[in-house]
Amino acid sequence: MTVMGEIEATIPALRRYAWSLLRNGADADDLVQDCLVRALDRLTTTQAIAAVKPWLFTIMHNLFISRWRTARRRREVVSSEAVEAAEIPVGPGQDSALVMRDLLAGLDHLSEDQRQVLLLVTVEGLEYREVAAILDVPMGTVMSRLSRARDNLRMHMDGRQRPPLRRVK
Amino acid sequence: MIEPDRPVPDRPVQEDELHAYVDDRLDPARRAAVERHLRANPALQQRIDGWQAQSETLRDALAFKAREPVPASLHLGRLLEQRIAGRRRWALDRPWRVAAAMLLMLGVGAAGGWTLRGPQRMGEVTRLGMEAAAAHTVFAADPAHPIEIGPENRPELVAWIDRQLHRQLNVPDLSTQGYRLVGGRVLSTMIGPAAMLLYDDGRGVRITIFLQPMRSDVAPMQPVRAGAANGYAWIDAHMGYSVISDQDGSMHGLADHVRQAMTPER
Numbered sequence: 480m481t482v483m484g485e486i487e488a489t490i491p492a493l494r495r496y497a498w499s500l501l502r503n504g505a506d507a508d509d510l511v512q513d514c515l516v517r518a519l520d521r522l523t524t525t526q527a528i529a530a531v532k533p534w535l536f537t538i539m540h541n542l543f544i545s546r547w548r549t550a551r552r553r554r555e556v557v558s559s560e561a562v563e564a565a566e567i568p569v570g571p572g573q574d575s576a577l578v579m580r581d582l583l584a585g586l587d588h589l590s591e592d593q594r595q596v597l598l599l600v601t602v603e604g605l606e607y608r609e610v611a612a613i614l615d616v617p618m619g620t621v622m623s624r625l626s627r628a629r630d631n632l633r634m635h636m637d638g639r640q641r642p643p644l645r646r647v648k
Numbered sequence: 649m650i651e652p653d654r655p656v657p658d659r660p661v662q663e664d665e666l667h668a669y670v671d672d673r674l675d676p677a678r679r680a681a682v683e684r685h686l687r688a689n690p691a692l693q694q695r696i697d698g699w700q701a702q703s704e705t706l707r708d709a710l711a712f713k714a715r716e717p718v719p720a721s722l723h724l725g726r727l728l729e730q731r732i733a734g735r736r737r738w739a740l741d742r743p744w745r746v747a748a749a750m751l752l753m754l755g756v757g758a759a760g761g762w763t764l765r766g767p768q769r770m771g772e773v774t775r776l777g778m779e780a781a782a783a784h785t786v787f788a789a790d791p792a793h794p795i796e797i798g799p800e801n802r803p804e805l806v807a808w809i810d811r812q813l814h815r816q817l818n819v820p821d822l823s824t825q826g827y828r829l830v831g832g833r834v835l836s837t838m839i840g841p842a843a844m845l846l847y848d849d850g851r852g853v854r855i856t857i858f859l860q861p862m863r864s865d866v867a868p869m870q871p872v873r874a875g876a877a878n879g880y881a882w883i884d885a886h887m888g889y890s891v892i893s894d895q896d897g898s899m900h901g902l903a904d905h906v907r908q909a910m911t912p913e914r
Contacts, residue, residue, distance in 0.1 A: 483785075483875035487724055494722070495713040508719060515727055522875055579709035582702065600671060601703040602710050607673075622664050629667075633698040 485531035486518060492532070492603055493539060499586070499598050500543060513546075514539040533609040536599065540613050585635040593628035596621055661685040666692075670699045729786050772864050773888070777872030777881035779837050780858030780890030783844050784877050787833070788854040788894070798831040805832050809843040813861055815887060820857070820909035822847055825902055827855060855879075855899075857906060858890040869903060879903065884911055 493514060497507035517538050528534050586594055592614075599610045600621075611621045661682050668674045669682045686693040720726060797805040806819055812834045819829065827847035835842045842860035858881075867883040872890060879892035880903035889910060891903045 483724060486875075490718050490722055491714040491716070494716070494718070495710050498713045499710055508722060511722055512727070515722060515724065516731070519724070519727060519731060519875075575705075575708070578705055582705050583709055586706075597706070600667075602707055607667075622667060625667055626663060629670075629699045629702065630695070632702055633695070636698075636702065 482522065482528060482531060486515070486535065489532050489535050490515070493535060496536065496598060496603055497539065497543075499602065500595070510539065510542060513542050517542065530609070533605060533613055536603070536605065536609075537613045540595070582632070582636060585632050588635055589628050589631055593624050593631065596624040597628040597632070600625060666696060667699075670696060670703060725786065728782060731782070772862055773867045773870045773881050773883060776858070776860060776862065776883070776888040777870065777879075777890055778874060779842065779860070780844075780856070780879070780881060780892050781872055781874035781877035783835055783842070783858055784856045784879075784892040784894070785875060787844060788846060788856050788892075797833070799829040802829070809834065809859070812841045813843055813859065815861060817843075817859060817887075818910065819845060820906055822855075822902075822905070822909075825905055830854070853893065853895055855891060855893040855902070858888075858892065860888040862886055862888040869907070882907065 490511065493511045494507060497510045497514075498504060501507045501510060514535060518535055521538070522528075586597075589597070595614060596610060599605045599613065600607065605613070607618060607621050607625075611618045614621070659681070665674060665678060665682055669679060674682065686696060797808060799805075802819060806817065809819075809832060810816055819832070822828070826849050828850065830846040830848050832843060832845045835844055837860065840861065842858060845857040845859070846854060847856070848854045862883050863886070864883050865886055869880050869882040872879045872881050872892060876894040877892050878894065878896065879890060879899045881888065881890035882903075883889070884907070887910075889906065891899060891906050893899055893902075
């Protein structure tokens with residue numbers, strides 16, 4: 480596949496990651512657009528791109544850090560609940576939809592560092608060393624953040640999930 | 649050979665390997681070792697089960713976003729077009745900036761004298777190649793409006809390009825190379841007008857020749873690679889040329905042919 484084709488194929492994953500970080504469809508697509516514009520700019524000057532997906536995620540992560548994090552923080556102050564309720568689709572199977580919603584709410588209770596590592600590894604399927612390069616931290620840091628993210632999220636879910644399980648059908 | 653029934657004493661399982669187990673990134677031997685370790689430690693098994701369930705739920709919860717159709721604002725062709733239009737607007741809206749940039753370049757050139765001429769030329773060819781690649785990506789891929797003057801008006805096309813670029817050029821015949829002329833158009837770039845000639849091989853492969861007057865007198869042929877666009881750019885007698893295709897094969901032979909066809913008297 481050409482580099483252009485690989486970029487095209489990565490756009491759905493970029494949108495998913497951007498949305499998981501920002502929890503707002505319009506903001507997420509703006510972030511992805513910034514990332515793609517930056518990538519197209521660099522494409523002409525970068526000699527060789529070893530792997531397109533981690534390269535794009537690195538560009539997006541840096542944009543998120545430099546510009547977008549403040550946007551999210553601002554909105555959290557306004558109303559995080561309203562944004563969440565509006566964006567998470569509730570499909571058929573209400574029970575699993577509730578669990579998903581709880582889990583996404585649990586993600587918000589993780590530190591940003593932990594959330595990013597967990598999402599990049601489990602949802603985006605990136606290698607540990609790729610995640611380390613994207614976040615510009617050592618591998619050991621990635622692994623310890625992953626441990627903390629998983630245990631914290633599990634504790635959060637254990638605490639929240641019991642009441643719904645006892646519901647009478 | 650590994651005998652599954654009689655395992656060698658296991659290397660102790662590390663925390664990192666528990667993650668690699670959940671994320672399915674272990675080789676079969678270590679995977680089996682982790683599984684044995686978990687069977688012996690029910691509390692740990694529970695913790696790992698929790699991690700696994702949580703990963704699956706997380707993937708399910710976010711899958712809808714990756715399945716959504718990509719909005720038009722994120723289509724690469726459109727972003728490339730905006731990029732070119734933006735560069736044009738940048739020049740039109742802020743002529744003083746272009747003037748300042750040119751003054752700066754001239755200043756550097758004058759101060760650097762002869763030694764700076766080499767790199768400057770290379771920069772010019774690189775920029776020429778970028779411009780040619782962008783034009784190719786936008787116009788050659790679009791069968792609807794790539795041309796302004798078709799092949800039936802070849803003399804008119806030649807005269808029009810000559811008028812726009814203030815230069816006498818010939819539109820090369822590439823039929824021996826398997827390409828026929830589809831037409832041409834004039835484009836504006838930050839440093840002035842450029843012309844693009846479009847050819848196709850009748851089987852959907854399109855190549856473009858990009859022409860633009862340059863400040864530098866001459867610069868050697870240099871490969872161009874930007875996204876799918878692939879080809880060569882060079883400068884000859886203050887004229888910049890670039891031949892671009894989006895095929896992966898080598899364009900060197902074709903570029904040489906175009907170079908000869910464009911400068912027959914040399």
